[in-house]
Amino acid sequence: MFAARQTLNQASRRCFSASARQASKVTVLGAAGGIGQPLSLLLKLNPRVSQLALYDIRLAPGVAADIGHINTKSEVIGYDATPSALAAALKGSEIVLIPAGVPRKPGMTRDDLFNTNASIVRDLAKAVADHAPEANVLIISNPVNSTVPITAEIFKSKGVYNPKRLFGVTTLDVVRASRFISQLRKTDPANENITVIGGHSGATIVPLLSQSGFNLTGDQLAEYVRRVQFGGDEVVQAKDGAGSATLSMAMAGARFAESLLKAAQGQKNVIEPTFVDSPLYKDQGCEYFSSNVELGPNGVEKIHPVGKITDYEQELLDVCLADLSKNIQKGVEWVKANPGN
Numbered sequence: 377m378f379a380a381r382q383t384l385n386q387a388s389r390r391c392f393s394a395s396a397r398q399a400s401k402v403t404v405l406g407a408a409g410g411i412g413q414p415l416s417l418l419l420k421l422n423p424r425v426s427q428l429a430l431y432d433i434r435l436a437p438g439v440a441a442d443i444g445h446i447n448t449k450s451e452v453i454g455y456d457a458t459p460s461a462l463a464a465a466l467k468g469s470e471i472v473l474i475p476a477g478v479p480r481k482p483g484m485t486r487d488d489l490f491n492t493n494a495s496i497v498r499d500l501a502k503a504v505a506d507h508a509p510e511a512n513v514l515i516i517s518n519p520v521n522s523t524v525p526i527t528a529e530i531f532k533s534k535g536v537y538n539p540k541r542l543f544g545v546t547t548l549d550v551v552r553a554s555r556f557i558s559q560l561r562k563t564d565p566a567n568e569n570i571t572v573i574g575g576h577s578g579a580t581i582v583p584l585l586s587q588s589g590f591n592l593t594g595d596q597l598a599e600y601v602r603r604v605q606f607g608g609d610e611v612v613q614a615k616d617g618a619g620s621a622t623l624s625m626a627m628a629g630a631r632f633a634e635s636l637l638k639a640a641q642g643q644k645n646v647i648e649p650t651f652v653d654s655p656l657y658k659d660q661g662c663e664y665f666s667s668n669v670e671l672g673p674n675g676v677e678k679i680h681p682v683g684k685i686t687d688y689e690q691e692l693l694d695v696c697l698a699d700l701s702k703n704i705q706k707g708v709e710w711v712k713a714n715p716g717n
């Protein structure tokens with residue numbers, strides 16, 4: 377009782393529904409940011425979410441007050457930027473989404489964000505390990521190719537690493553891949569499901585158009601692949617210094633969270649692409665790799681193999697693996713050298 381009251385006092389509580397249903401608590405770390413706000417909004421609209429915990433180093437109580445007025449049943453709580461409030465935001469959470477960190481400006485690569493975002497993700501990963509060690513953890517903060525290994529190393533160091541529950545969110549790449557092919561072929565993107573494998577930056581993003589029955593060739597194929605690989609740059613340039621993709625990313629993050637909740641609640645055949653601890657290319661230095669993954673109540677249920685690909689796609693994959701292994705190694709080595717407090 378005392379603990380519960382203390383928790384309420386520590387958090388700036390915005391609670392607008394008394395009826396917490398059967399638990400599906402979802403926590404967003406970085407909830408007041410460009411992604412965090414629309415992501416939180418979409419989660420508030422999701423009837424599978426019973427409690428939404430919003431944490432940021434600024435403004436989370438305000439965002440929670442605003443979103444909490446939406447007339448869906450879930451309870452929304454905004455937390456101040458204190459360690460005890462962070463702990464309360466995480467406690468009992470089934471899904472933790474992490475979009476905390478800085479976005480790119482024109483001329484930057486995702487790897488240029490490493491120096492700032494690595495320590496943000498490391499410190500949040502420690503809090504997750506301490507207070508929500510059994511949650512599904514969804515890493516959105518870039519560079520995903522390195523922030524996922526950083527998170528895994530922190531979990532390993534704290535003895536709570538569960539490779540089935542750590543996910544790099546690469547959903548936006550398949551969202552773009554289906555949208556871009558539909559624009560070329562004048563089809564409904566809802567019916568286009570393009571497999572994308574690898575990682576989440578530039579040449580590590582490998583769309584496998586051949587597996588979807590499309591037969592683009594020459595410049596049209598090269599341009600399509602380039603657009604999927606550098607779709608993020610399109611948004612960064614258009615925003616002209618004001619950040620990177622936020623709204624499409626919020627949709628992609630909410631879709632992934634929804635898939636996890638569906639799988640946790642017993643739905644079968646829930647498949648999403650995601651960057652996970654994967655056996656597929658470990659022998660080539662890539663401990664983590666994104667491919668289609670079947671989700672279940674325990675997180676990763678089955679990692680699908682890459683399947684048949686063309687020679688052209690194999691060349692893309694070779695370039696991907698060379699870059700990706702370096703990005704992964706960079707994260708692992710950094711966290712060993714910078715374990716934090």
Ligand SMILES: NC(=O)c1ccc[n+]([C@@H]2O[C@H](COP(=O)([O-])OP(=O)(O)OC[C@H]3O[C@@H](n4cnc5c(N)ncnc54)[C@H](O)[C@@H]3O)[C@@H](O)[C@H]2O)c1
Nearest residue numbers: 406408409410411432433475476477478479516517518625
């Ligand atoms: N995985 C993807 O597909 C994908 C897509 C788009 C963007 N991103 C990445 O997501 C990240 C966030 O992008 P954004 O546009 O929302 O940025 P933003 O600057 O608008 O928001 C980031 C938020 O994180 C908060 N924050 C910073 N440090 C924190 C900490 N220690 N704890 C809690 N919150 C903290 C900030 O206060 C801010 O509200 C970037 O790294 C970006 O590159 C990834």
Ligand SMILES: O=C(O)C[C@H](O)C(=O)O
Nearest residue numbers: 480486518608609620621
């Ligand atoms: O491009 C970025 O930096 C953000 C994100 O990774 C994206 O793909 O839009």
